[in-house]
Amino acid sequence: MRSQKTRWLIYGLLFIAIIISYSITIQLKVTPSPFVKKTFEYMEHLPPQSVIIISFDHEASSLPEIKPIAQIMLRHVFRQNIRVIGMSLFAEGTAIGYDMLTKAAREFGKTYGEDYLFLGFKPQYISAILGMGESIRRIFPEDYLGNRVDSIPLMKNIDNYNSIAMVISIADGDRAVQWIEYAGARYDQKVIAGLTAAMITTYDPYLNSGQLYSLVGGLRGAAEYESLYGKLGGGNRGLLAQSVAHFFIIILIIVGNIIYFKNRMQSKGMK
Amino acid sequence: MAGKSLLFLILIMLLFTNLSFSSDGTPQNSSWFDINTLATLIVSLIFAAIIIYSIQSASKGKGIQIREIPGLKAIDDALGRATEMGAPVLFTPGWGGDVQRPTTIASMNILSTVAEKTAEYDCRLIYPTHDPVIMAVAQEVIKESCIKSGYPDRYRAEDVFYISSSQFGYAAAVDGIISRTKPASIFLLGTFEAESLIMAETGNSVGAIQIAGTDSTIQLAFFIVACDYTLIGEELFAASGYLTQNKSILASVRAQDIMKILIALFIVIAIIWATIDPKSAWWKF
C-alpha cells in the first residue's frame, strides 16, 4: 500500500513538473552533436534533384518526439531542392507521414509527383525492404493516392536503390535496423535514422561500425538540427520539459538512495 | 538426418560456387554465385558444420549439462503461485516480432512448457498477441500442450487472441487485462520495444511474479529493474533445450558456445594484429 502511494506521488510530481516546464518559455543553448552535424552536412552537399526515401516507420504514439525531427529534416531537404519519396512500414505512420510530407512540401511550393511522392504503407517490412531493392514499382505499383507509379514523373528512371541517394528512416522502434540490415547489408544502401531518444543506444553498434551513416535522436537531436537549420521549432520547445524530467529522475534516484542508506543504518543499529 | 542435410548443403554450395567461375577461373558477372558474399558463405558453412556435428555427436554420446537458468527454474514457482491464488497466468510475446523471428520461436518453446503445466494445474492462461499468425501458432501450441498434459478440455481458445498491430494499442490493452484480471504470474518473453516497461511496471504494480526475456538489449535494462527474473540474450534461445532436456537441442546450445569461443579468438587475434600493424585490414569483411 505504501509503495502504491509512493508510486502515485512520483507520478503526480513528474506530471506537475512537466506541465510547468511546458508553460514557460526558456531558450536553451544546444551544441550540435557530431552525428547531427554529419546529417546536416550530408543534406547540404547533396546535389539538387537527388532522390531520397523518407520512411515514416513510427506510430502515432511517438508523434510528440518524432514530429520535430521529421519536420525539420523535411524542411531541410525541400530547401535543398532534393526530391523525396515518402513511404511507411507502419500502417499508422502512413497517414502521419503523408500529412507531414504534404505540409512541408506546400511550405516550399513543391509539386506532387515531380518534387515529392508518397507511396503509402507496405506490411511485412522485411519483404518490402528487400523487394524494393529488386523493384520499387513491383512492391508499390500505386502510390498512396492511387496513381500508377509508372505514370509519376519523379519515378522515371527510378526502380531500385541504385537511384536512391539515401534512406531516412524516421523510427520509434527497431524498423531502421531492418533498413540497415536488409537495404544496407544487401544493397549497399546508405541509411540515416531519425529516432526517439529511448532508441538511440540500440543503434550505437551500427553507428560505430559505419553500417548506419548517421542519426538524429530525440528532442535534443531535433533541437540541434533546428539550430543548424536556423529556425527553431518543436525540438526546442520540448527540450526544457525533457531536461526537467531528467533532473526529476536524478533527484528521485538520490532520494531513493538516501532512504535506502538511512533504513540500512537503522536496521544495523537495531541489530 | 542432420548429417545427410549437411552433405546435401555442402554439395549444393560446391555446385553453386563452381557455376560462378568461367573456365579460366575468373568470376562471372551474372554468375550464380556473388563472389562478394564469399566470406559470409565460408563463415556460414563453418557454423552450420559445427552445429550439425555437435548434434550428430550428441546423439551418440553422453547427455549435455547446461548451467542453471534462474528464470526458467522459476517457472514452476510462478505457476504454483498462480494456482494457489486461483489467479490467471498471462503470457505475452511482445509487440516487436513476427512468427519467423527466432525470438518468437524461442518464446513458443517456453509457452509450450508453461501451457502444459497450466493445463495440469488447471490454471487459466491468457495469451494476447499483436500478430494474427502468432495467434494461430500459439493456439496450436497451447492446444497440443493441453493434450500432452492429459487435459484437452482445459484448452480455452478465447484466451488466445489477437488484439491490435498497433504498438501502444496493444500495450494499453495488455495493461487493461493485467489491471482487471490481476494475474499472479506474467511471462514477458519475445521481442519487445518501448512497450516493455509499460507492461512490466503494470505487472509489478499488481504484484505479479514476472519472468521476462528478450533479444533487445535496451529493453533488457527495463526488464531487469521491473521483473523478478530476466533471461538475457541467448538464455532465451537455450530455453527449449533446458526445459525439454532434448539431446539435439542441447547440442546446438553447445555448438553456440563453440562458435562464441571462435568469435572471441578471432576478435583477440584481430585486436593484436591491428595493434601491431594498424594498416592491416584482412580482418574486415
Place this chain on the structure above:
Amino acid sequence: MRNKLPLIICLISGLIMFLQYFSKHPVSRAVYSSILDWWQIIFAFTLLVGAAAFVKVSLKGLQKKGEGKYKAIALAGVVVMPILAIIGGNKLGSPFLWVFENIQAPMQSTVFSLLAFFVASAAYRGFRARTIPAAILLISALFVLLGRIPISEYFSEWFTRIMFWIQDYPSMAARRAILIGIGLGSLTTAMRVILGIERTYMRGE
C-alpha cells in the same frame, strides 16, 4: 507423411532462402522476388484472420460483465474507421485523417507518455547502491542522464564527454557481447527449425 511434409517444405524453403543470398543471377533474383510477393499476399490474408478473430472475441466479450464496455468501444473503432476511409478517402482534411490526428494519435501518445512515469518509478526503486557494481552503475546512469540534457553544458562540458565515453566504450562493449550471443542464438534456433529438430511451432509433432 502428415508430419514429414511440413518438415520437408521447411527444409527446402530454408535452403532456398539461404542459397539465394549468395546469388545475383537473374533466375535466383526472380525466384526471390516471387517469394517476397507470396510473403506479402499471405500476410494480407492473415490480417483478415486476425480481424475476424478480434471481432469474434470482442462480440463474445460484449456479454461479459465488466468487459462489455471495453469491447463495445473496440468494436466501434473497427467499424467506424474503415467507413470513414471509404466515404471520405484519406487525403488531407478528410474525416478519416481528422479522427486519426485528433483522437487516435493523442490517445496513443498518452499511452507512450506513461513510459516517462514508469521510468521515474522504476529508477526510484531500482537504482540503489546496494553493492559496489550497483554504485558504479548508478553513477554512470547519473552522468548519462545529465549528459543528455543541454542544461548540463552550462555547468561543464565534461558531463557530455563522460556520457559519450560511457556509451561508446563500457556500454557498447557489453551490448556487443550480448548482441553476438543473440545472433548466435538466432542462428542455432533457425538451424534447428530448418533441420526439423525444433518443432514446437508446428505443435511439436
